[in-house]
Amino acid sequence: MIVGDFGEDYEIMVPFQALQAVGHEVHAVCPEKEEGETVKTAIHDFRGDQTYLEERGHDFQVTATMADVEPSDYDALVVPGGRAPEYLRGYEEVLDAVRHFFEAxxxxAAICHGPQILAAAGVLDGYEMTAYPAVQPEVEAAGCSWVDEVTTDGNLVTAQAWPDHPEWIAQFLDVLGTEIEHGAVAAADD
Structure with missing residues (x-):
């Protein structure tokens, strides 16, 4: 997972924890941050205005150092949204990592403004996808076709914003091939 300062809080925290909850090991990295350092998150609230309201979120601890990460060692990539993607797309190491996942x-999984990084990496040509609506012109200019809903196209799963989490995460788990076994839970009286 590639994160950065003022990435969207729910779009970082929820998939990070959800993937761990079903047994995946998740490493969160950020350029220029070492394992154990934190990024500041932002909470985006949708109140019927032309765009979202932004408030300060939590501090999120990165769990690996980006310079030490070898993308070929990983099975999948998550690219959260928020404001972080607008500057993360300027790091060549981020773009190279993204390109690896598409080439392989x-x-x-990308959500909200996360597809800005994918567009900058030049990997969207021919895909059908979605993103935060304000990013639509940017991703279309990168060669994809726009869909107004959570979308899976081959290896890419995209969503517009955190309210899409249940469907977005479920579709990503399907692409990952994650099998969740539900066992019987005994009542406290038993």
């Missing part, structure tokens, strides 16, 4: 046809 590995699962990629």
């Amino acid at each position: 046809d590995k699962p990629v």
